[in-house]
Amino acid sequence: MGFLEDLEKEQVKDLPLRDAIVINEHTIARAAIALMRSNDLGCSVIVQREWEPTGIFTEQSVIRMLHEGASLDSNPVSKFRDPSYRCVGLTDSIRTVWDAVVEEGMRFMCVVDHEGQLVGLAGQRSLADYVCDCYARQVAVQRLGSKPWMLEREGA
Template identity: 30%
Template sequence: MRVKELIKDGVISCKSTDPIMCAVSKMYTNNVGSVVIIDEDGKPTGIFTERDLVRIVAEGISLNTPLSKVMSKKLITANPDESIISAAMKMLENNIRHLPVTESSRVVGIVSIRDILRSLMAQELSYP
């Protein structure tokens, strides 16, 4: 199975100049655990996750702070044609739970560790 089979429609994103509250609001509204941070050209520059939110709350950082100051800038990505096992290995090796899927420098989707686990469980349960 390939990563592209796990991608859902729509990528939730904010710009790096947007305040943290933009990401928090979109995460809550869309019931997701991360938001991709994009530049003015729509290219990914980072990611903001639930873990980042916990950190900024613990550090007392204002929700009006620009995302560029608090986002995770080391962006680990997957290719749509990559196997889900390869994507899972990237997530484990980098201790991350959300993996943006990119094609031609654009984010085309995001997969979570939960998406991968569901897929692997479905495959396992479908075998006799």
């Protein structure tokens, strides 16, 4: 079976999802940034009651705030939501995420269950891990940061 068929057959729940950082719309930007930094994650998900996502605050939101000179201490995250926000269902095909990343440049997608509650994050990193798992024989053997040996060899 080819990779394209795998993407269409397998579901988002088969991806290595990441735990999301959850904040509400009133969270101050500085607090969200501290959470993102300490969790080594590039976004926080803005949720309302029952863990229902309503938006996303990302590293690009931070860049925008700094560029505009907005105070991190007096602005809630809701004022600087990232416009590239989308949810995807656990049972949707991985192809859905793939197309959003490739065609629209999405970095993060909120994964929700059948009740619309947030269960995790999918996106570029998840897909890269998925590709790595599918093609471990090609990917896992690479020596990063060293010149290809044939070109480094004496006399080559």
